[in-house]
Amino acid sequence: xxxxxxxxxxxxxxxxxxxxxxxxxxxxxxxxxxxxxxxxxxxxxxxxxxxxxxxxxxxxxxxxxxxxxxxxxxxxxxxxxxxxxxxxxxxxxxxxxxxxxxxxxxxxxxxxxxxxxxxxxxxxxxxxxxxxxxxxxxxxxxxxxxxxxxxxxxxxxxxxxxxxxx
Numbered sequence: 453x454x455x456x457x458x459x460x461x462x463x464x465x466x467x468x469x470x471x472x473x474x475x476x477x478x479x480x481x482x483x484x485x486x487x488x489x490x491x492x493x494x495x496x497x498x499x500x501x502x503x504x505x506x507x508x509x510x511x512x513x514x515x516x517x518x519x520x521x522x523x524x525x526x527x528x529x530x531x532x533x534x535x536x537x538x539x540x541x542x543x544x545x546x547x548x549x550x551x552x553x554x555x556x557x558x559x560x561x562x563x564x565x566x567x568x569x570x571x572x573x574x575x576x577x578x579x580x581x582x583x584x585x586x587x588x589x590x591x592x593x594x595x596x597x598x599x600x601x602x603x604x605x606x607x608x609x610x611x612x613x614x615x616x617x618x
Contacts, residue, residue: 475504489569533562
């Protein structure tokens with residue numbers, strides 16, 4: 453495995469269960485201080501993927517993962533805490549971050565999972581895995597694209613591609 457910046461994995465997930473399973477595969481491989489940026493329209497599966505991440509990370513109650521839109525940030529305890537952030541209301545989220553909440557994005561003992569992350573892209577850590585979800589063009593399931601923009605911070609993506617999409 454070589455460390456190549458910009459490594460990308462694309463695939464189609466059959467349903468919500470497959471989306472959560474892929475999230476769990478990713479979550480099981482994340483390290484403290486990393487972040488996951490979730491992109492996609494309403495109903496694309498961002499929160500479902502986040503729930504899977506929490507399950508894979510071993511958080512205490514993965515079934516409690518829900519969209520934090522009006523709460524902005526929810527911390528899910530576990531051996532590796534998940535800091536679930538929502539930027540759907542970007543002005544409100546940016547104000548919260550400016551008032552000291554930025555520490556959540558720099559959390560070194562857990563993993564930040566950010567929905568609507570494109571609205572906070574300039575604030576995310578370098579080690580951020582970018583995940584885009586969208587309805588599949590064939591009309592069934594959803595398309596997923598996972599991108600490592602770093603020099604190999606997420607080497608497990610190659611294994612994900614081989615095991616799930618080939």
